[in-house]
Amino acid sequence: MNRARGSTTAVLLAFLFMACGPSTSATEPEGPGGAGSGAGGPGSVASSSTSTGGSTGSGGTDASGSTGSGGAGGEPTGDGGAGGSSTGGGPPVVEPTLITSGPDEYWKTGTPTEVTSGNADVTVDDATTHQRWDGFGGTFNEVGWNVLSMLGEAERARALELLFDKHEGAAFVYGRIPIGASDYAMDRYTLAETPNDTAMASFSIDRDKERLIPYIKAALAVRPGLHLWASPWTPPTWMKSNGAFDGGRMKDDASTLQAYALYLAKFVEAYAGEGITIEAVHPQNEPNYETRYPSCIWTGPLMAKFIGTYLGPTFADRGLTAQIYLGTMSNNESGKDGAIISAVTGDATAMGYVKGFGLQWNMMSSASGLRSRNLPIVQTEHKCGNYPWNPAGSPPFDAQKAPNDHAYAEESWGLIRDWIKAGVTSYSAWNMVLDTAGKNLDSERPWPQNALLTVDTAAKTLNVTPVYHVFRHVSEYVDPGAMRVAATGGDALAFKNPDGSIVTILYNSGNAAKMTVLDVAGKKLQFSIPAHGWATVNWT
Known part of the structure; x- marks a missing residue:
């Protein structure tokens, strides 16, 4: 497929307020001029893999157009805005029809060969449709902005472009925000720690103004229509049975539950005051995992009562447009989070306020049973790899540093593929950016977790990890509003975009490169997929 695009909007202006040191990154070749009059500027990212061309220059009229705002919650109705008109400058940049990645070379562009004979390895049937696709996203955490702030302006801008830009990055359209501390906060906190402050x-969100809000605003500078949703890891400690950030149970008295509903409502209102629209709130991250980092246990009846009697009415009374999702469900051991889903979906009052479902980690099997609800089902957190409960795994657990290796990229492809085939309408990465160690707040066993991008805090350089490319293979060219269509005969996903273009993503698990024939829209296209690698084909 050849889709012309204009020049990328310059994002450096979003960072001028910061005090930044000089960039120490490697310099890529200059990118081509965009549809405006500005010439392409130099890219600057030190990558652990092959990077795309440099960022386009900021001169001239931007031709990218504005991004549509979409609908509330997990099912946006908008898409990227139409490209604006421009004059002068270089020729429009043409998107490639083939991109491949493997352990020896990531993000290699090319062109498939059209053939007229031979059997297809993978066949796309765009007349057979599945769910509407709304897009990919990732999570904003304090640690991410802390390490991004150690980079020079150009590399920090490049990181945000790699994540959110439509044509020079992964084109993320969703962002998850923790309400108070997640396990990747700098330390433990909530937004209302004064005991018994039910009013x-x-x-206060003053703490968030230090890191989270600048991080979000930097992303919004690249992707103005970003859909943002939020979830707490823990309520304020005085609302819990153990009075601590980690573990404990949510109290079950009317005063506490009403105070917590007000807490979540005030979060939405306070962020709106910062110009940040929260489209959805999930009441509790992983409500059946009691961890040594911020967490809280809920029962099914308590969650149903909280949503139906307190949270829903409070949002309605205060005129909030933020939707309530039942999420983020994660632990299906002995059906624990499944019991919460059953309790809430069986409560008509609670379901009057629930506008979607958030599932992650071990809850994939629950997606099929929720489809009949005709509400969005969103995947809320990608598995992070390097599992400490599997020390003899392949690869084995590394207690000192996140591996960020190709093996994790291959694991991630399987997860993304299977969740999408299970029927989710969007998919969220976990940490978008971490330092190279990647350790979380676990008080006894800090857990090194993988990320899409890493920052070497000593060298002050940005690195692109293998798993980033896996996300981008699916996310960049599949537009919000696309329909997943049938792909048979191989390990593949296929989508039909609103403009009629068809995007197919294929994986080769073999130890040797594989010459592959793809039958799409009546055309047979031949190309090679690297060993343990991927190919994305865009076709009209």
Whole structure:
């Protein structure tokens, strides 16, 4: 497929308020001029893999157009805005029809060969459709912005472009925000720690203004229509049975539950005051995991009562447009989070306020049973790899540093593929950016977790990890509003975009490169997929 694009909007202006040191990154070749009059500027990212061309220059009229705002919650109705008109400058940049990645070379562009004979390895049937696709996203955490702030302006801008830009990056359209501390906060906190402050007089997002809000605003500068949703890892400690950030259970009295509903409402309102629209709130991250980092246990009846009697009415009374999702469900051991889903879906009052479902980790099997609800089912957190409960795994657990290796990229492809085939409408990465160690707040066993991008804090350089390319193979060319279509005969996903173009992503698990024939829209296209690698084909 050949889709012309204009020049990328310059994002450096979003960072001028920061005090930044000089960039120490490697310099890529200059990118081509865009549809405006500005010439392409130099790219600057030190990557552990082959990077795309440099960022386009900021001169001239931007031709990218604005991004549509979409609908609320997990099912946006908008898509990227139409490209604006421009004059002068170089020729429009043409998107490639074939991109391949393997352990020896990531993100290699090319062109498939059209053939007229031979059997197809993979066949796409765009007349057989599955679910509507709304897009990919990732999570904003304090540690991510802390390490991004150690980079020079150009590399920090490049990181945001790699994640959110439509034509020079992964084109993420969703962002998850923790309400208070996640396990990748700099330390433990909530937004209202004054004991028994049921009126929320002490509520404050001042802490978030240090890292989270600048991180989000930097992303919004690249992707103005970013869909943002939020979830807490823990309520304020005085609302819990153990009075601590880690573990414990949510109290079950009317005063506490009403105070917590107000807490979540004030979060939405406070962020709106910063110009940040929260489209959906999930009441609790992983409500059946009691961990040594911020967490809280909920039962099914308590969650149903909280949503139906407190949270839903509070949002309605305050005129909030943020939707309530039942999420983020994660632990299906002995059906624990499944019991919460059953309790809430069986409560008509609670379901009057629930507008979607958030599932992650071990809850994939629950997706099929929720389809009949005709509500969005969103995948809320990608598995992070390097599992400490599997020390003899392949690869084995590394207690000192996140591996960020190709093996994790291959694991991630299987997860993304299977969740999408299970029927989810969007998919969220976990940490978008971490330092190279990647350790979380676990008080006894800090867990080194993988990320899409890493920052070497000593060298002050940005690195692109293998798993980033796996996400981008699917996310960049599949537009919000696409329909997943049938792909048979191989390990593949296929989508039909609103403009009629068809995007197919294929994986080769073999130890040797594989010459492959793809039958799409009546055309047979031949190309090679690297060993343990991927190919994305864009075709009209």
